[in-house]
Amino acid sequence: MPAASTTLRMLAVSVIASLTVTGCQTFEDAGRAMGRSDLVNDLAARLDRALELTYSADYQLPGGQAAGIVQAQDPARSAYIYPGGRLTVTPDAVTRCTETGGRMACTVVTPPTPGTKPTVALFAEANQQGLVTPPVVIGMLTAAALDPESVIKQSDTTVAGRHAACVEVQRADGNFTACVTTEGVLGSFNGPVDGKPTELALSRYSETVQKGAFDPPPGAGVVDRRQGGS
Structure with a gap:
């Protein structure tokens, strides 16, 4: 996904530039800034590489619930599965599925920029x-x-049998911890997201993707709202 790679690289570069061009830094401040920018750059690079991988990742959520992320290449496709729904992104469509009354209802739309x-x-x-x-x-x-x-x-750990680098972040608007595996896959996360407490941990990782992983769930009602869709 060249566009994704370019975006994340530009993001990391902008962070470094923002942290190093301040005019009145002390040596101590400069050291803190460089440490943060290096860390963000490393994790961005790992996540960037993962965008070019084919893999399936299962996650454990609180209360015994589960979620997952699936990616494949040529063409680049991704699916995000979570309790009560799923989101699938392909070069020509974004499909949102929501469970209603025990049945999945899916809406297909054209990506903002295909x-x-x-x-x-x-x-x-x-x-x-x-x-x-x-x-x-x-x-x-x-x-x-x-x-x-x-x-x-920063610290290191093992998640689902895979080595991961972790960061514990303390901020005024909320603390969080995130771990990223050597492959660049999100290993775990714990903290608030959009004001909601969130916790997940990788439970299984595979370099294969099941057939039909990017199709609407069997039996789902599908409404295609793309131009020319039915």
Whole structure:
């Protein structure tokens, strides 16, 4: 996904520029800024690489609920599965599915700009249902890096048998912890998202994708609102 890669690289560069061009930094402030920018750049690069992978990731949510992220390439496609719904993004369509009365109802629309990276706003429903997505996490890290009052601590852990780098962020508007695996997959997250407490942890990772992973769920009602759709 060249557009996604370019966006995340520009995001990381803008963070570094914002943190290093301030005119009246002390040496201590400059060191803190460089540490934050390096950290954001590293995690952005990991998440960037993951956009070019084919994988399936299952997540455990509080209360025994589950969620998942599926990606495939050529063409680039992604699906985000969460309690009560799912969001699928392909080069020519965005499909939102919501469970109503025990049955899935799906709406298909044209992407804002076909073939480009979806906006963070697109993931609002997934966030509210407990699945915080990688674009949202990188946005939160960027905001923390730009906040001179934030405190960012780094650690390492293992999630679902995979090594992950973690950051614990303390901010006035809410603390959060995020872990990213070596592959660049979101390993875990704990903290508020859009004002709602959110917690998830990777439970299974596979480099394969099941057939039909990007199709509407079996038996779902589908309304195609794209131009020329039926």
